[in-house]
Amino acid sequence: MSGWQHSVPLPPVWPPDRFEVRSTRPIPDGGAADRYHLPRTAHEAATRLRDVRFATQIQVVRIEDGVTLFDLVAGVEVPLERW
Template sequence: MRASPEFSSADRYHYAKNAHEAVLRLRDVGLVTQMQAIRIEDGAVLFDLASGAGLPADQW
């Protein structure tokens, strides 16, 4: 499912569920070789493709 085009990417990924789904899809289809998702509020690394680290969606 694609996000609605009337929202910017910042709006779409403001929600943890959408961001989590996006990083998993990008990883699974092989479109990226390096990617990190970092929570702006506290700088926590939520997902790091290179190291294999990733928190479950409910901890995002």
């Protein structure tokens, strides 16, 4: 039975998260931060929150470099192609 166990860890099944969607919601929910790997999914989450007017503040930040790609209050909305 020797050789069936590996000393090297397996690579992660899921890709690393690349975007964080932060939102401030009315009390009692407070704030939330959700992470996404795909830019289209993060963009869709932010725009849906905006469209349903559920959150008072929405930001999308690229985790790698901290760049704000979407900010509801500041009026920042970088085109999806540049995410």
